[in-house]
Amino acid sequence: LEPWRDPQARPYVRIEGVTKRFGEFTAVDDVSLDIFRSELFALLGASGCGKTTLLRMLAGFERPTSGRILIDDQDVTAMPPYERPVNMMFQSYALFPHMSVEQNVAFGLKQDSVPKAELKARVGEALELVQLGPWARRKPHQLSGGQRQRVALARALVKRPKLLLLDEPLAALDKKLREKTQFELMNIQDEVGVTFVVVTHDQEEAMTLSTRMAVMDRGRVMQVGTPSEVYEFPSTRFTADFIGSINVFEGRVRSIDGDLVVVESPQFGGELEVASQARVAQGQTVWVAVRPEKISIAPRGEGGAKEGRRRNAADGVVQDIAYLGDTSVFRVDIGNGTLIEVTQTNLFRSIERPIDWDARVTLSWTANVGLILSE
Ligand code: ATP
Numbered sequence: 592l593e594p595w596r597d598p599q600a601r602p603y604v605r606i607e608g609v610t611k612r613f614g615e616f617t618a619v620d621d622v623s624l625d626i627f628r629s630e631l632f633a634l635l636g637a638s639g640c641g642k643t644t645l646l647r648m649l650a651g652f653e654r655p656t657s658g659r660i661l662i663d664d665q666d667v668t669a670m671p672p673y674e675r676p677v678n679m680m681f682q683s684y685a686l687f688p689h690m691s692v693e694q695n696v697a698f699g700l701k702q703d704s705v706p707k708a709e710l711k712a713r714v715g716e717a718l719e720l721v722q723l724g725p726w727a728r729r730k731p732h733q734l735s736g737g738q739r740q741r742v743a744l745a746r747a748l749v750k751r752p753k754l755l756l757l758d759e760p761l762a763a764l765d766k767k768l769r770e771k772t773q774f775e776l777m778n779i780q781d782e783v784g785v786t787f788v789v790v791t792h793d794q795e796e797a798m799t800l801s802t803r804m805a806v807m808d809r810g811r812v813m814q815v816g817t818p819s820e821v822y823e824f825p826s827t828r829f830t831a832d833f834i835g836s837i838n839v840f841e842g843r844v845r846s847i848d849g850d851l852v853v854v855e856s857p858q859f860g861g862e863l864e865v866a867s868q869a870r871v872a873q874g875q876t877v878w879v880a881v882r883p884e885k886i887s888i889a890p891r892g893e894g895g896a897k898e899g900r901r902r903n904a905a906d907g908v909v910q911d912i913a914y915l916g917d918t919s920v921f922r923v924d925i926g927n928g929t930l931i932e933v934t935q936t937n938l939f940r941s942i943e944r945p946i947d948w949d950a951r952v953t954l955s956w957t958a959n960v961g962l963i964l965s966e
Contacts, residue, residue: 593802594628595630602625602627603627603662603753604662604786605626605662606625608658609622609623609658610655619645620811623658624812628786630786630803632801635833636792637833640810641807641810645807646758651670651677652672663676675754679755679757679758680744686743691727693714718745720745720748721779723745741775753785754786759790769796770799774799808833825962839964840879840880842877843856843875844873852866861905863902865879867961880961880963881960881961882960886956888953890946890953891906903956905954908952909924909952910922910948912948918934
């Protein structure tokens, strides 16, 4: 049982109703979160949403205007950074340019007057962990971006914090290296078992890395969940749209029959049906959302595709195709100025009957892949 599903589990970090104001401006607005031991927890949101401010309050660099922060049941709200069992890795890495890799990693331990033999052993261990042993004598300017990132990580881990805070740890790396480093970071976290809180604006990064994430907007937490929960069951239009892409149709609830909600949507140009537990009332305005990869696309009149408008089905014309190698993204015009995005996995090297620009197609999906969003 994952700790966040266990009502008995004690959170390692507890953020209780934390608000941070800078003058009139509210950067963090009444945030409550529980983070468990050994989690890799992501704070995800667009620039300015308050994620860094929240991280800095965990580190002790900022003091909440109101609310409390507990680490391991201890109220640390007023505790200075150096007394907390916490270390922070900055986006800039903040390495000392005149020091070697080894000296950079040893720096914090030296300041704490760790005995020489222990210092040597711990630095060796940390460099081993991030696979930088052979580069121990190099200076930061002689390293690649990815290696510098690993020095910063080793320097943060060598102090054996219980909680490691990482502010955009991979932002300085190019895409390929970032993807590779995501897996390294996960492996290292798994090995050391330290609780990680990572700030990122990159939703793919949050999805790949995290055990759970908090999606933030304008200082507030919009949703907390595992990557698949947040992707498959976004609670609001904001999260649905922020994580991945999604088709959204505004409409009105026409009928509710057990789990099956039927929505009349002028934007879709017909009825939609969704198998949903959402609590909605007849006549209520709702938004029906469907992920692009859950929609099937077929040349009109083929593959058993019936023509004409039915629930969760529409005829349309392909307006754009983005070929992405592994997938293709189609934008299909279904009339009324409504475009539906459809993603298809490119299973074969050459599609027998490729769906091309201007192709007349039928789109359809099942009731159980749709979502009802009420805000
Ligand atoms: P980014 O990814 O761009 O760093 P963020 O989500 O981390 O964004 P924060 O750095 O937490 O956002 O900032 C949230 C808001 O608070 C921003 O609008 C920022 O301008 C404001 N802010 C942050 N620190 C201060 C400060 N010391 N004084 C005044 N306003 C601040």
